[in-house]
Amino acid sequence: MLQVVRAKLHAIRVTGADLNYHGSITLDPDQCTQAGIRPLEFVDIFNKNNGARWYTYVIFGKPGSRCCVLNGAAARNCQKDDELIICASAYVEERALYDLRPKVLTFGPGNVVEDVMHYEVYETPERPFDFRMVIEPREPSAVRRVGAVDVEALARDLRARGLDDHAVADVLSRHLRSVA
Secondary structure (H helix, E strand, O other): OEEEEEEEEEEEEOOEEEOOOOOEEEEOHHHHHHHOOOOOOEEEEEEOOOOOEEEEEEEEOOOOOOOEEEEHHHHHHOOOOOEEEEEEEEEEOHHHHHHOOOEEEEEOHHHOEEEEEEEEEEOOOOOOOEEEEEEOOOOOOOOOEEOOEEHHHHHHHHHHOOOOHHHHHHHHHHHOOOOO
């Protein structure tokens, strides 16, 4: 059996910390549902700001709040506005990798979901297990702007220049934060 990522919240920002609570991480149930993370599920957490890594279980906060509150001892691992990566995992047989489509939500300021993507494992002539990230399409009516930048138009331009979805996501996440 392999332990693999099953769902991921990437660059979600800490909105609070409560050292005197019993433990856990409080998350918005709407965002957890979108990613496929369940209440009471254990998750691994990585703090992008200080490198701390730990695990705890999820409890749901107020729907629509976009909260990310560390409780109990975990509150010592972060400060408000630190960016976290939160991963839920599963144990699967190796061949089941082809059937997985782990959902990944990426976040911008205010814990607004910027992109929804999923991971895929597939077979190629070069290797039996290859990998790609696929950005899921948005509704056509939703033009997303950061400042004066039309994000979808920029992403199309980057793809036309030969960048794959992974590289496009990297460019957008690194360079558009300063515009917001």
